[in-house]
Amino acid sequence: MILCSGVSLTCLPPIQVMDTFYKDQYSCLLKGYEKSIEQMEKIGRVDVNENELFIKFYCIPEEKPNA
Numbered sequence: 001m002i003l004c005s006g007v008s009l010t011c012l013p014p015i016q017v018m019d020t021f022y023k024d025q026y027s028c029l030l031k032g033y034e035k036s037i038e039q040m041e042k043i044g045r046v047d048v049n050e051n052e053l054f055i056k057f058y059c060i061p062e063e064k065p066n067a
Contacts, residue, residue: 001035006052021062028059 004011022028036055040048047053 001032001039002056003039004054004056006054008051011056022059025059025061032057032059 001016002011002014020031022031036057039055040053043053
C-alpha cells in the first residue's frame with residue numbers, strides 16, 4: 001500500500017499491509033480496496049481533502065516454482 005499526495009506530487013515509501021496470500025486477483029483487489037477505505041477513514045476527511053491524498057496498491061501474484 002502506498003500513500004500519495006496530489007498536492008505535493010509525492011508518495012511515501014510502500015508498506016506491506018499483510019502477509020496474506022489470496023487465491024485470485026479478485027480476492028486480493030477486494031481486500032486492497034477495503035484496507036484503503038479503512039486507512040482513509042483513519043486519516044480523516046480534512047487531511048485527505050487538504051492534501052489530496054490517495055492510496056495505490058498492487059496485487060502481485062506469487063511466483064510458482066517450476067515443477
